[in-house]
Amino acid sequence: MKDFSEKIIFEKANxxxxxxxxxxxxxxxxxxxSSPLEVGSRMIINENGNFLGSVSGGCVESKVIEECISLIxxxxxxxxxxxxxxxxxxxxxxxxxxxxxxxxxxQITQ
Amino acid sequence: xxxxxxxxxxxxxxxxKEFAILTxxxxxxxxxxxxxxxxxxxxSKYLDEIExxxxxxxxxxxxxxxxxxxxxxNPIKVIIVGAVxxxxxxxxxxxxxxxxxxxxDPRGFFTSKEKFPDTKIINKWPNEAFNEIETNSKTALIAxxxxxxxxxxxxxxxxxxxxxxxxxxxxxxTHEKRCxxxxxAGFKNEEIKLINGPIGIKLGGKSQSxxxxxxxxxxxxxKYKN
Numbered sequence: 001m002k003d004f005s006e007k008i009i010f011e012k013a014n015x016x017x018x019x020x021x022x023x024x025x026x027x028x029x030x031x032x033x034s035s036p037l038e039v040g041s042r043m044i045i046n047e048n049g050n051f052l053g054s055v056s057g058g059c060v061e062s063k064v065i066e067e068c069i070s071l072i073x074x075x076x077x078x079x080x081x082x083x084x085x086x087x088x089x090x091x092x093x094x095x096x097x098x099x100x101x102x103x104x105x106x107q108i109t110q
Numbered sequence: 111x112x113x114x115x116x117x118x119x120x121x122x123x124x125x126x127k128e129f130a131i132l133t134x135x136x137x138x139x140x141x142x143x144x145x146x147x148x149x150x151x152x153x154s155k156y157l158d159e160i161e162x163x164x165x166x167x168x169x170x171x172x173x174x175x176x177x178x179x180x181x182x183x184n185p186i187k188v189i190i191v192g193a194v195x196x197x198x199x200x201x202x203x204x205x206x207x208x209x210x211x212x213x214x215d216p217r218g219f220f221t222s223k224e225k226f227p228d229t230k231i232i233n234k235w236p237n238e239a240f241n242e243i244e245t246n247s248k249t250a251l252i253a254x255x256x257x258x259x260x261x262x263x264x265x266x267x268x269x270x271x272x273x274x275x276x277x278x279x280x281x282x283x284t285h286e287k288r289c290x291x292x293x294x295a296g297f298k299n300e301e302i303k304l305i306n307g308p309i310g311i312k313l314g315g316k317s318q319s320x321x322x323x324x325x326x327x328x329x330x331x332x333k334y335k336n
Contacts (some may be wrong), residue, residue, distance in 0.1 A: 006182070007123045010116060017113060025111055029135065029171055029178045040169035040180045077138035104178065106138055108111050 006042060009053045013044045013108060022047040023108045024068035028055050028101060029080070035099030047072050055103055059083075068105050078106035111140045118142050119182075126184055130164050133178040135171070143179070153177065185210045186274075186333065189243065191236060191264040192254035193220040196279070199322030200252065201229055207330065209250075214239040216260065236264035250275035250329055252309065256284055262291060269301050275332045277309035277325060284308075 016023045028041040036057035043053035043061070045068040055064055060083050067081055084100045111133070119142065122129045130143040132153050141153055143160055153160070159172050160179055169180045185208045190197050193215040204211050213231045215221050221231045232239040251268035253261040256279055265288070268276045278288060285307035292302050310324030311331070 007120070010119050010123070014113075014116060014120060017116075027133070027178070027180070038169070078135070080135060104133065104135055106111055106133070106140075108113060108116055110113060 006053075009042055009044055012052045016044075016046045016050075017108060022072045024071055024105055025108060026055050026064050026068060026103050026105045029104045030102040031099060032101075033099035035101045045069065056083075056101060060101065060103070064103055064105065071105055071107055076107065077109070078104065080104050111138075115140050115142060123182065128181075128183045130160070130179050130181045132160065133180075134176060135178055136176050186248055186250060187212065187243075187245065188250045188252060188329065189214060189245070189264070189268075190252045190254060191215070191261055192257075192279075193217075193226065193231065194254050195318045196254055196322045196325070198225060199319045200326060201226065203322060203326040207326065209329070212243055214264065215255070236260065236267060240264075240267050245271055245273070247272050247274055249273045250332075251277070252325060252329075253278040256280040258288070258291060262288070262295075265292065265305060266295060266297070269297060269304065275306070275329055276304055277306040277328065279309050279321075280307060282308060 013023050013025065024045045026043045026045065028037055028039050031039055036059065037055060041055050043051055043055045043064065045051045045065050047069065049065055049069060051065055054061060064081065067079065071079055081103045082100070083103070119131065122142065127144070131140060132143050133140045134152055139151065141150060143149065143164065148154070149157060156172055156174065156177055163170060163179050164181050167181050167183055171178050188204060188209045188211050190200060190211060190213045193213050197213060201211050211229050213221065213226060213229055214234065214236055215231070216233065216235045218233060221233050232242055251264060251273050253264055255261050261278060265276065265278060278285065280288065288307065289302050306328060309328070310321060311328045313320060313324045315321065315324065
């Protein structure tokens with residue numbers, strides 16, 4: 001169960017869309033080990049890189065924003081991004097807490 | 111997600127309706143689930159599993175690795191009796207903790223809109239006020255007036271309706287007297303023990319904001335019991 005500030009996040013997404021901005025939604029869909037935020041945590045990102053909400057304790061947000069912007073640019077529907085301590089990203093944006101996390105990103109479309 | 115789904119989410123959230131957001135992780139489809147709703151396409155195949163997760167208030171991916179469900183249930187209702195200074199701090203904390211606050215206080219001069227701009231205030235005696243509030247075992251009561259005329263009826267109501275958290279401000283002595291009054295009113299010792307009095311966990315703080323913090327901390331810890 002997750003509700004904190006979620007309404008604000010969806011309202012902001014709606015505002016951006018009404019202002020003709022393209023918006024992507026990122027959701028934590030799975031976690032393993034000690035990860036900072038629970039499954040269901042959400043973040044929205046617009047085409048300019050503005051964002052609201054979070055999907056980790058700040059460890060992977062920059063990478064998620066980057067991926068969301070390219071999702072919007074390439075006009076893709078959705079994608080799953082896995083962050084694992086063992087993968088290459090770990091040096092750049094790995095989870096300092098040692099957990100793994102799976103994030104689903106999707107475009108909000110007509 | 112389609113804009114239409116996003117707007118449906120906002121509509122349900124504004125009207126305080128409980129629902130779940132279903133996402134097909136393989137093809138990007140999403141749909142809103144509410145109990146007894148007929149689901150479309152692939153979602154309909156997994157209705158049983160979706161219902162189980164929804165009922166357990168959880169979020170997660172179904173066994174098929176394909177469908178993600180996020181349940182959106184209403185926040186816990188916290189009824190504060192007494193529009194006193196501590197209540198102002200409680201409201202501040204509650205905002206970020208996803209509690210819905212309702213204040214009851216029959217004393218008009220306490221309940222100014224300026225002090226509590228976005229909070230529902232019922233300017234009536236507890237017994238009347240409770241007629242206007244839907245409560246259940248997910249409701250909490252925080253009694254802050256330490257005036258028996260106001261606190262006691264609210265505490266009695268909360269005990270009878272099995273609120274998951276009941277707390278009452280006041281010293282040990284005040285609480286002992288309160289317990290005696292409740293026994294006289296016909297409540298059993300086991301029931302009265304459910305009242306957290308003196309309210310709050312031990313932080314050592316004495317200021318109003320610190321007392322509010324200790325109350326909120328106790329409320330959160332009770333939320334995660336069971």
